Every structure is written in structure tokens, then in C-alpha cells.
Amino acid sequence: xxxxxxxxxxxxxxxxxxxxxxxxxxxxxxxxxxxxxxxxxxxxxxxxxxxxxxxxxxxxxxxxxxxxxxxxxxxxxxxxxxxxxxxxxxxxxxxxxxxxxxxxxxxxxxxxxxxxxxxxxxxxxxxxxxxxxxxxxxxxxxxxxxxxxxxxxxxxxxxxxxxxxxxxxxxxxxxxxxxxxxxxxxxxxxxxxxxxxxxxxxxxxxxxxxxxxxxxxxxxxxxxxxxxxxxxxxxxxxxxxxxxxxxxxxxxxxxxxxxxxxxxxxxxxxxxxxxxxxxxxxxxxxxxxxxxxxxxxxxxxxxxxxxxxxxxxxxxxxxxxxxxx
Amino acid sequence: xxxxxxxxxxxxxxxxxxxxxxxxxxxxxxxxxxxxxxxxxxxxxxxxxxxxxxxxxxxxxxxxxxxxxxxxxxxxxxxxxxxxxxxxxxxxxx
Numbered sequence: 001x002x003x004x005x006x007x008x009x010x011x012x013x014x015x016x017x018x019x020x021x022x023x024x025x026x027x028x029x030x031x032x033x034x035x036x037x038x039x040x041x042x043x044x045x046x047x048x049x050x051x052x053x054x055x056x057x058x059x060x061x062x063x064x065x066x067x068x069x070x071x072x073x074x075x076x077x078x079x080x081x082x083x084x085x086x087x088x089x090x091x092x093x094x095x096x097x098x099x100x101x102x103x104x105x106x107x108x109x110x111x112x113x114x115x116x117x118x119x120x121x122x123x124x125x126x127x128x129x130x131x132x133x134x135x136x137x138x139x140x141x142x143x144x145x146x147x148x149x150x151x152x153x154x155x156x157x158x159x160x161x162x163x164x165x166x167x168x169x170x171x172x173x174x175x176x177x178x179x180x181x182x183x184x185x186x187x188x189x190x191x192x193x194x195x196x197x198x199x200x201x202x203x204x205x206x207x208x209x210x211x212x213x214x215x216x217x218x219x220x221x222x223x224x225x226x227x228x229x230x231x232x233x234x235x236x237x238x239x240x241x242x243x244x245x246x247x248x249x250x251x252x253x254x255x256x257x258x259x260x261x262x263x264x265x266x267x268x269x270x271x272x273x274x275x276x277x278x279x280x281x282x283x284x285x286x287x288x289x290x291x292x293x294x295x296x297x298x299x300x301x302x303x304x305x306x307x308x309x310x311x312x313x314x315x316x317x318x319x320x321x322x323x324x325x
Numbered sequence: 326x327x328x329x330x331x332x333x334x335x336x337x338x339x340x341x342x343x344x345x346x347x348x349x350x351x352x353x354x355x356x357x358x359x360x361x362x363x364x365x366x367x368x369x370x371x372x373x374x375x376x377x378x379x380x381x382x383x384x385x386x387x388x389x390x391x392x393x394x395x396x397x398x399x400x401x402x403x404x405x406x407x408x409x410x411x412x413x414x415x416x417x418x419x
Contacts, residue, residue, distance in 0.1 A: 030360070038356050040376035041335035045352065054351055061353025065360065076364060 022050060025062025027069050070233065072314060079322035080239070082314060083246050087146075088232045089311030090249035093304040094143055095225045097256055099218055100300035101136060104263060107294055111270060114277035125273065128266035132259050139255035146248040147228075153235040162234055169230045173223040180216045187213055239322075246315045253308040260305050263298055328368055329390055334377040335359070362386070 020039045023031050042050055050058075064073070071077040071085035108129065115122050187209060237245065270278055271289035279291045327333060327341045335355060343349050350358075359380065362368040367386035371379045382390070 034356055034360065036376045037335055037378045038352060041339070041352050041355075044336040044377075045339065054353075057351030057353035059353075061351070061357050064353075064357055068360075074361070 022055070022058060023062065025059045025066075027062075027066050030065045030069065071318075079318040080237075080242055082318040083242055083322065084232065084237065086311040086313075086315035086318070087242075087245045087249035088229050089314070090253050090308045091143070091146070091232070092225055092229060093308035093311065094139070094252055094256070095221055096304040096307070097259070097301055099221065100297050100304060101259070103293065103297040104301070107291075107297060108266070111266075111274070111277055114270075114274040116273060124269040125266050128262045128269060132262040132266065135255050135258045135262065139252050139259070142248050142252050142255070146245055146252075149241060149244055149248075150232065150235060150237070153237055153241065154231060157231065157235040162231070165234060166227060166231050169223070169227040173220070173227045176216070176220040176223045180213075180220045183213055183216055246319065249308075249315065250312045253305070253312045256301075256305040256308050260298070260301050263301060267294065267298065326390060328380055328382040329387065332371055332379040332381040334373075334379045336377065338380075 019031075020035060020042075022042060023035055023038060026035070042054070046054060068074040068076045070088075071082035072089065077085075111125065111129070112122065115125065190209075191206075267278075267289070275289055278289050278294060327338050327345070330341065333341060335352070339350055339352075339355060342355075359368070363370070363380075365385075366383055367389055368380045369383050371381055373379060
């Protein structure tokens with residue numbers, strides 16, 4: 001048998017390293033199986049100070065294992081679990097898209113007023129915006145339908161002791177929600193009745209508070225999404241129900257693509273007819289079409305849509321496997 | 326391929342692969358490969374009282390390795406034959 005490495009002296013210090021913080025990116029079940037030996041390997045190779053390059057390798061390896069175990073990649077889980085993972089990726093992507101959509105809604109407020117009065121100038125941006133709103137509404141209904149379809153399975157899951165496995169996620173989401181509400185209420189009061197010393201020169205603090213509030217909203221949405229994904233991975237779904245969820249997820253992904261296209265058309269039309277609106281310059285002055293907030297918003301939309309597309313491709317691939325099986 | 330030379334644990338696998346292939350694998354990549362190979366039944370762990378668990382190649386793994394080596398041999402043969410048919414460049418015409 002080969003000899004021990006330079007870090008072998010550390011091996012007697014710890015009897016079990018399944019909780020080794022260096023392996024925190026790996027799923028728990030994987031750590032239970034391989035954690036000890038990978039910890040021993042790290043000790044042998046690098047002793048106490050693991051180089052940054054190796055830490056990155058562990059992060060990447062851990063994320064890959066998570067993707068495999070959740071059914072997003074590879075063939076480690078049954079096809080049905082992979083299809084479910086694909087649908088859950090679409091759900092997570094949809095939540096990110098909602099955040100981008102809220103940002104776009106705020107950005108595009110009163111855009112109509114910035115357009116020239118000719119009918120032609122209004123036609124394209126109005127149509128694109130109407131399509132965007134209609135498709136967003138339809139996609140929200142599809143997501144709600146998917147959630148409703150899963151309710152009976154979720155109740156069964158809770159009744160059969162599933163609560164324990166999602167309790168931590170639920171409590172985290174609840175705390176985030178309470179915190180967000182606790183910040184929102186005084187913020188609303190303050191926004192409607194700002195103290196006199198804040199009305200002049202208080203814009204800077206408004207911006208900071210708005211950013212904090214936005215971050216809280218995003219964190220709260222993320223924590224509920226994590227809960228939904230954690231529960232969604234564990235509930236028992238019949239083949240028919242899984243098919244329905246997969247179809248709904250694919251429809252949501254198509255809606256996301258449509259919305260990105262509508263947003264791009266709106267952007268292009270506004271850049272042509274009312275460029276001053278895009279960078280909030282006074283009407284009549286030439287403005288840049290590349291407002292940083294709009295660029296970030298559309299980039300988030302595009303990334304979310306791309307992620308949803310990955311989920312749908314995974315669904316379709318595994319669907320053919322499941323049908324063949 | 327490393328395990329075809331005998332049972333080895335992670336640290337020894339890294340050293341052996343570096344020696345015969347000239348590639349220094351990261352521990353994440355090595356254990357990703359170990360996980361996949363074990364799931365496919367191509368390698369198996371041996372009992373160990375130590376934290377270092379050795380692995381050995383299975384019969385299915387040996388067969389899979391033999392198939393891969395055959396493919397590589399075939400590829401090498403084609404490459405060799407085609408290299409022979411390449412005309413030698415004359416000096417000054419490069």
C-alpha cells in the first residue's frame with residue numbers, strides 16, 4: 001500500500017471529518033459516504049493550509065455533486081427525479097425573473113408620457129409593453145396552477161413526517177418575511193410623511209433605505225423559493241402529475257422567452273423614439289440607451305430565461321428516457 | 326487506469342496519475358470520478374480501519390478499461406498510418 005503524505009500527522013487529531021468545513025459545498029449524504037476519506041486526502045496532500053486553487057476545486061466538486069444528486073446532471077437518479085429537478089429549476093428561474101420584472105416595472109413607469117405625440121411613436125412600445133404584461137399575467141397563473149397541483153402531495157408529505165426536513169427552511173423564510181414587513185411598514189409611513197429635515201437633502205438616505213428594502217424583498221423571495229425547492233424535491237408525485245408540472249414549467253419558460261423579446265423590442269423602440277427616458281435626462285435632451293439599471297434588469301431576465309431553458313432541456317431529455325422505460 | 330496497477334487510496338491515486346499521465350488532479354475532480362466509477366460498479370471500496378479507504382477495480386471495470394484501451398490503440402494506429410502518409414516538407418518551402 002502506498003505511503004502516507006506530508007500531512008498525515010493530522011489524521012489522529014480528528015476521528016470523523018464528515019462535518020469538515022472544507023467540504024461544506026458537498027451534499028450531506030455525499031459527505032457521510034466520502035467525507036472522511038476526502039478529508040484524509042486533503043490532510044495528506046496539504047496539511048492545514050489548503051491552497052485557494054484546491055478550495056475552488058472543492059467548491060466546484062461540491063456543486064457538481066449537488067447538481068448530480070438533485071437530478072440536474074448525470075444519471076445518478078431516476079429519470080422522474082431529473083424531470084422534477086428540471087421543473088424546479090424553472091421555478092427558481094421564474095422567481096429571479098419576477099425580481100427583474102419588478103425592477104423593469106419601476107424603471108418603465110410613465111414611459112408613455114415620454115414618447116412623442118405621434119401615433120406611430122406610441123404603437124411599438126405600447127404593444128411590446130402590453131404583450132409583456134399579458135404574458136407575465138399568464139405565466140403567473142401557470143406558476144400558481146403548478147403550486148396548487150402540488151398542494152395535495154405537499155399535505156401528504158407534511159402528514160408523513162416531512163415537516164422535519166423543511167422546518168429549517170420554513171423558519172428562515174418566516175423570519176425573513178417578518179423582518180421585511182417590519183421594515184416595510186415604517187418605510188411606507190416615512191415615505192408618505194417624511195420628517196421636514198429629510199424632505200430637503202434627504203434623497204441620499206431614501207436611496208439607501210430603498211436598497212436595503214429591495215435586498216430584504218429579494219432575500220425573502222429567495223428563502224421561500226429555497227423552501228419550495230426543498231419541499232418540491234421530496235414530495236411524491238404521480239407520473240401524470242409530474243407530466244403536468246413539466247408541461248407547466250415548459251410553458252413558463254416559453255413565456256419568459258416571450259417577455260425577454262418584448263422587453264428588448266420596448267427598449268429598442270424607446271431608444272429610437274424617446275432616448276431621454278432611458279437615462280432619465282430631461283425630455284428633449286439626447287440620452288444614452290444603456291442605462292445601468294435597465295442593462296442589469298434585462299441581463300437578469302436573460303440569465304433567468306437561460307436557466308429555465310436548461311431546466312426544460314433536462315425535462316425533455318429525461319422525458320424520452322422515462323417513456324422508453 | 327491507475328487502479329489496474331493495484332488497490333490505492335485517494336492520495337496514492339493522485340500521485341500515481343501525476344506520475345504516469347503528467348496530470349495533477351484536484352481532490353474535487355478525483356472524488357467526482359471515484360463517485361461516478363463506484364456508482365457504475367467499475368471500482369469498489371475495500372474495507373479499511375483507516376480514514377483512507379482504498380479502492381480496487383472490479384471485473385466490469387477491467388472490461389471497461391480493456392475496451393477503452395482497445396479504442397485508444399485503434400485511434401493510435403490510424404494516427405500513425407496517417408502521419409506516415411504526410412509528405413515530408415522540403416527545406417526552404419515552409
